[in-house]
Amino acid sequence: MDPRRARSFGAVADAYALARPTYPPEALRFVVPPGAGRVLDLGAGTGKVTTGLLDLGLEVVAVEPDDAMRAHVDTRAVPLAGTAEQVPLPDRSVDAVVAGQAWHWFDTAEALAEVGRVLRPGGTLGLLWNVLDDSGGWALEVAEMLGLEDRLSLVDRAATSPAVGCEVWRPWSRQLFPHWQAADPDLVVANMASRSVVIVQEAEQRLALLRSVRAAVPEGRFKVPWVCDAWRASVP
Numbered sequence: 001m002d003p004r005r006a007r008s009f010g011a012v013a014d015a016y017a018l019a020r021p022t023y024p025p026e027a028l029r030f031v032v033p034p035g036a037g038r039v040l041d042l043g044a045g046t047g048k049v050t051t052g053l054l055d056l057g058l059e060v061v062a063v064e065p066d067d068a069m070r071a072h073v074d075t076r077a078v079p080l081a082g083t084a085e086q087v088p089l090p091d092r093s094v095d096a097v098v099a100g101q102a103w104h105w106f107d108t109a110e111a112l113a114e115v116g117r118v119l120r121p122g123g124t125l126g127l128l129w130n131v132l133d134d135s136g137g138w139a140l141e142v143a144e145m146l147g148l149e150d151r152l153s154l155v156d157r158a159a160t161s162p163a164v165g166c167e168v169w170r171p172w173s174r175q176l177f178p179h180w181q182a183a184d185p186d187l188v189v190a191n192m193a194s195r196s197v198v199i200v201q202e203a204e205q206r207l208a209l210l211r212s213v214r215a216a217v218p219e220g221r222f223k224v225p226w227v228c229d230a231w232r233a234s235v236p
C-alpha cells in the first residue's frame with residue numbers, strides 16, 4: 001500500500017463522483033446479511049457504495065478520512081471522518097461492513113480488528129471492486145497504457161484478494177457481477193483522471209496520459225464494461 005496514492009483521491013473528488021461506476025444492487029445484496037439494518041461503508045469516498053445501500057433501504061454510516069471526498073456523500077447517510085484503522089463507532093454497532101474499491105488501501109490487520117469490533121454477532125464483511133473488463137478493444141488499450149490494476153485480466157492477483165492476510169475470516173464467498181456504465185469519451189477521461197496511479201503523476205505526464213486515453217476511446221456514446229468482484233465473510 002502506497003500512502004501517497006491511498007490519500008490522493010481528494011484532489012479529484014468531483015471527477016471521481018462524476019465518472020466512477022456505481023455498484024450493481026445484486027452485488028450489494030450479496031455482501032450484506034439478510035435482515036441487516038445498519039451498515040458501515042468503510043473508505044466511503046464520494047459514497048458510491050453508500051447510495052447503493054441506501055437505495056436498498058438500509059441505514060448507512062459512511063466513514064471516510066478525506067473531507068473533499070466525504071462532502072459528496074448522500075445526505076441520507078451519516079458521514080463520519082475516520083479511518084479503517086480507527087473506526088469512530090461503538091463496539092457491535094453495525095450488521096455489516098462494506099468496503100468498495102478501498103480494502104487494498106487499509107492496514108489489513110488493524111482494519112480487521114476494527115471490523116471485528118464494530119460488527120454485531122452474525123455480521124458480515126463485504127469487499128467490492130469494480131474492475132474494468134479489459135478483454136479487448138479500447139478498454140484493453142487504456143488499461144495497458146495506464147498500468148491499471150483493477151482490471152478483469154488481473155482479478156485473481158494476490159493484492160486484491162482479501163484471503164491474503166484475512167485467514168481467520170475464511171471461508172470467503174465470492175461472486176462476479178458484470179454490469180455496464182453509459183459513457184462518452186469525456187466520462188472515460190474523467191474516470192481515468194480519478195485513478196491514484198494517474199493522480200500522483202507530474203502534471204505534464206498526467207496530461208499526456210489523459211490525451212492518449214482520449215485518443216484511444218471511440219467517439220459518441222457507448223457502454224463501458226465493468227465486472228464487480230464481490231467478496232463476503234462472516235465475523236469469526
Ligand SMILES: C[S@@+](CC[C@H](N)C(=O)[O-])C[C@H]1O[C@@H](n2cnc3c(N)ncnc32)[C@H](O)[C@@H]1O
Pocket residue numbers: 006007009010020042043044045046047048049063064065066069082083084085099100101102105106107
Ligand atoms: C478508490 S476510493 C473508493 C471510494 C468508494 N468506496 C467507492 O467505492 O467509490 C478509496 C477511498 O479510500 C479512502 N481511504 C484511503 N485510506 C483509507 C483508510 N486507511 N481508511 C479509510 N479510508 C481510506 C480514500 O480517501 C478514498 O476515498
